[in-house]
Every structure is written in structure tokens, then in C-alpha cells.
Amino acid sequence: MFYEKYMMVVGLIGQLLFYLQAIKIYHTRSAEDLSLTGFLIAFFSLISWLFYGIILRNKVLIFVNITGSFGALLVVLLKILVDHKIL
Numbered sequence: 001m002f003y004e005k006y007m008m009v010v011g012l013i014g015q016l017l018f019y020l021q022a023i024k025i026y027h028t029r030s031a032e033d034l035s036l037t038g039f040l041i042a043f044f045s046l047i048s049w050l051f052y053g054i055i056l057r058n059k060v061l062i063f064v065n066i067t068g069s070f071g072a073l074l075v076v077l078l079k080i081l082v083d084h085k086i087l
Helices: 002-028 036-056 059-083
Strands: none
Touching: 002 059, 036 059
16 A cells, blocks of 8 residues: 555655764764663664564564664664774
């Protein structure tokens, strides 16, 4: 159906923010102005939506939230690595 394809595209575009932030952290080697708590909350929210999508067997919710969860986790890990001067 059209709305499922539309929501898949919109959902994936929305999740790009995590990957763009991760790229910026990697290139600048700085994450001091980033809220670790905020990204942990986002990660928890995405994982919750992922489980909900699994329960509903909704492919859009599952795929979009897997993509977002990996992106949010990537930002969290990069923030920790940069803050501790490991990266």
C-alpha cells in the first residue's frame, strides 16, 4: 500500500539524523555539546517502538526502528569513545 511505502521513506529519512550526528562526531572528534542522556533516551524509545513493531508484526515499524536504534547506539558509543579520548 502507498501509505506503508511513504511511511517507510519518511521514517528512514527521520533516522538519518543519528547517522549525520555520528559522522560529525567522527570527523571533528568532539561531542562535548552532545547530551548522552538525550541520546540514551532516544535509544530506549526506539528499542521500545521496535518491540512494539515486532509484536504487531509491522515491517515498517521494525525496519525503521532497527535503523534508528543502530544510529542512536552509534552516537552513544562515539560520544563515550571521544569523551574518554579513546577515539
